[in-house]
Amino acid sequence: MSSDAHASDDHVDPVSDTSRAATEDGSSGQMIDNLRRTQEQMISDGQERGTLRDVADSLGISSAVALRALRGAAEIKPQMAARVREAAERLHFPLDELSEETEHRGVVAVLVNTMRNTWISDLVRSIRIELTATGRTVVVVPTRRRIPEYPVAADTDAIENLVHLGVDGFLMISDLADMDHVLEATGSRPLVGIGCSRSLAGRFDTVRIDDEVGQGLLVDHLVGLGHREIAHVGGVGAEVARERAEAFRKAMERHGLGDIARVEPGDFTEQVGQTAGSMLLRGSKVPTAVTCSNDVSAIGVLAAAAEAGYAVPESLAVAGYGNTSLASSGIAELTSVDPNSSRLGALAAQYLVERISGHDGPARDVAVAPSLVARRTTSAGPRPETVRRKRISVD
Numbered sequence: 001m002s003s004d005a006h007a008s009d010d011h012v013d014p015v016s017d018t019s020r021a022a023t024e025d026g027s028s029g030q031m032i033d034n035l036r037r038t039q040e041q042m043i044s045d046g047q048e049r050g051t052l053r054d055v056a057d058s059l060g061i062s063s064a065v066a067l068r069a070l071r072g073a074a075e076i077k078p079q080m081a082a083r084v085r086e087a088a089e090r091l092h093f094p095l096d097e098l099s100e101e102t103e104h105r106g107v108v109a110v111l112v113n114t115m116r117n118t119w120i121s122d123l124v125r126s127i128r129i130e131l132t133a134t135g136r137t138v139v140v141v142p143t144r145r146r147i148p149e150y151p152v153a154a155d156t157d158a159i160e161n162l163v164h165l166g167v168d169g170f171l172m173i174s175d176l177a178d179m180d181h182v183l184e185a186t187g188s189r190p191l192v193g194i195g196c197s198r199s200l201a202g203r204f205d206t207v208r209i210d211d212e213v214g215q216g217l218l219v220d221h222l223v224g225l226g227h228r229e230i231a232h233v234g235g236v237g238a239e240v241a242r243e244r245a246e247a248f249r250k251a252m253e254r255h256g257l258g259d260i261a262r263v264e265p266g267d268f269t270e271q272v273g274q275t276a277g278s279m280l281l282r283g284s285k286v287p288t289a290v291t292c293s294n295d296v297s298a299i300g301v302l303a304a305a306a307e308a309g310y311a312v313p314e315s316l317a318v319a320g321y322g323n324t325s326l327a328s329s330g331i332a333e334l335t336s337v338d339p340n341s342s343r344l345g346a347l348a349a350q351y352l353v354e355r356i357s358g359h360d361g362p363a364r365d366v367a368v369a370p371s372l373v374a375r376r377t378t379s380a381g382p383r384p385e386t387v388r389r390k391r392i393s394v395d
Helices: 039-044 052-059 063-070 078-090 119-132 156-165 179-186 211-224 239-254 270-281 295-308 341-356
Strands: 106-112 136-142 144-147 150-154 169-173 191-194 205-209 230-235 262-266 289-292 317-319 336-338 365-368 371-373
Touching: 052 063, 052 078, 052 119, 052 341, 063 078, 063 119, 106 119, 106 156, 106 341, 119 136, 119 169, 119 341, 136 156, 150 179, 156 179, 169 341, 179 191, 191 341, 205 211, 205 341, 211 230, 211 239, 211 289, 211 317, 211 336, 211 371, 230 239, 230 270, 230 295, 239 262, 262 270, 270 289, 270 295, 289 295, 295 317, 341 365
Parallel strands: 106 136, 106 169, 169 191, 191 205, 205 365, 230 262, 230 289, 289 317
Antiparallel strands: 144 150, 336 371
16 A cells, blocks of 8 residues: 555554564564664654564564563563663663552553453553553543433543543543543543544544555455455444545555445444345345455354355455454454554553653654455455346247
């Protein structure tokens, strides 16, 4: 996907395409180019401070090991501790904010719409790793409630109670309903959005998934396999869903397929994904491939395909978004876009700590580039065209 898709005021994260699979014992998994960045590169990229994840990735170790090394843990060898500290200084990690393990400066609340989205757990883990380095504790707070006047509303009472309890600040995963009321409820506490829609950029610090790149990767992958009749399930339920649907249309137009790009309305749930999948598969023109707004809705499409008798991937290719545990499960083996949750969480946590520490600059907006993880559900090209028998009328 070309970088031309980004507006000039966007900041595209320069290291978001790195892959990290480091484990807690310090062993490193698959490493990709560009892990080691110099101080000058970081400054030119517009990122003044490195995160704990940056330090760990530059050495091919886990964040937990890097944290213990910076704290002078006895089990870390002096040579490793020296290397970690040198990397931290080179990458401008805020060593002055590093606390002892027994010290706690406060609590950060992570606001979420639902606890059923498995993508949230990936983000929360990276957030906790980064904030633990500053002695802060993370609490996850569901803020979605239903009231008679509105189908869905944010639980602003819960947010106000958190303010009264003295939380340092808030991290918001995806868009919450009633954003004006949410911001009013947070009062003077800083708020940073993660994985939220582009429409919120400029109101507060946001660390987003670059969905134009993500949908472009999916469409490029499917077109490369020979697919042309590609549909998308999504576009409703949240501004993020609408932005992903629009990104899908743009990717199809780039391949000259804009006229046949089809978006079947669907949200982020499995039930609606199954309904949308059923609508696509019983129409007069059945697509050969379907992309979805997230992994959960893609599971619904897979269920609809099984019910309609379509073999995946031989008769229908299906792709999700989020690269959650659902996608990587042995049953689904779902092709998905990996949003780089570790990078999203680490950057958002860093921005929040800066705001808590008094940073009062303009709101920042960073678009983190995702990557594609291809699995079994898109491992075949389009199904062979069948010749429809002509209807013969008998006089």
